[in-house]
Amino acid sequence: LYKILKEGGVELSLYNDPATSGLASLIEAIKAVPELRDIKTPDDFTDAEKGLKILNRIIRVARGQTDVPEEVRQPVADALESLLKMSVGVNDEPIEISTGDFIEEGQGFYVAKLAAEMNHRWHEKYLIVDGTKAVLGGLNIADEYMYGGTQRTGSNLGIERPAWRDTDVFVQGGGAVESYKAFSKNWKHIRGVSLPAIPSANVEAATGDTAVQVIQHRPRIDGDHHITNFMIENLKALQPGEKARFANAYFIPTGALVPFKKALIDAAKRGVDIKIVTNSATTTDAPQINQAAIFPYRDLLEAGVRIFERTGTRCMHSKVASFAGNTAAIGSWNTDNRSASLNSESLLVAYDK
Secondary structure (H helix, E strand, O other): OHHHHHHOOOOOOOOOOHHHHOHHHHHHHHOOOHHHOOOOOHHHHOOHHHHHHHHHHHHHHHOOOOOOOHHHHHHHHHHHHHHHHHHHOEOOEOOOOOOOOOOOOHHHHHHHHHHHHOOOOEOOOEEEEOOOEEEEEOOOOOHHHHOOOOOOOEEEOOEEEOOOEOOEEEEEOHHHHHHHHHHHHHHHHHHOOOOOOOOOOOOOOOOOOOEEEEEEEOHHHHOOOHHHHHHHHHHHOOOOOOEEEEEEOOEOOOHHHHHHHHHHHHHHHOOOEEEEEEOOOOOOOOHHHHHHOHHHHHHHHHHOOEEEEOOOOOOEOOEEEEEOOOEEEEEOOOEOHHHHHHOEEEEEEEEOO
16 A cells, blocks of 8 residues: 555655665565464564563574574664664664674663664644644544445454544644644654755634634654643642543543543542543443453542443444533543553643633
């Protein structure tokens, strides 16, 4: 699909691209290693702990510490050396695998960093026209979403499901310009090229007067927690009797979201009406999240937070929040540690009843 798009004139770039990082070559090389044949795609590296274990086994093969033949070992060593040179070269010194000097002192930390960074993704979703109109939200480009209104179903986890439920927002004016600026930051990071500061000479004036704000969250690049902080501060501002509503595909406030969980508990205890809608084990595409969320659920329910899980099989992919009936947030940010710590995300906030 990417090849077709590029041949058709689309400028398409990938973040953490396996081809340019050398990861694709490494995966191809290790297919000849019996103990590593199960590793077929970069996704097999995305769990940091599993990724480190895989890298350790690959390093042992590359260094000749296993019984694989030389014609298998050498391509693995070459591919790993290429990957590390492009990703984590130390003091511009070449990283030699075959000499046995690999993983000396600080180099081990760089390899661990590389494995962890394979887990970082860009999760933002923008459709921007001339920098004057934009659509933001949770919608991806895939069958699960595109089947909407067609009565077609798609198979997920062996279950035939209707098209996923999602929420996006259309914005004109300043919000679209801010979306364009956020996209431009991502484009420059990948391509090293700045897009024009003014996206179009044909700027359409927005007809509405709603105040909007685009919040971009890039924890790997910028080290920020902008969206988590937005959620916490809005919860802190709510008075007894005011309402907070959340609809989120994946709700498990652990890890970096423990402060958010505490803000939910504190707000509920002082009388804020908090209701949360999320997927159930039958509607989600990630039932392990529901299983792991039992413990944070317990603390929240005891504080007075009300949590509702969807019924049926239709997956809800929305990421929506509202505060006090006058602030709405629609974006790509899931209430899980991946969105809080690993993924880049975007959020459109509207300040208007």
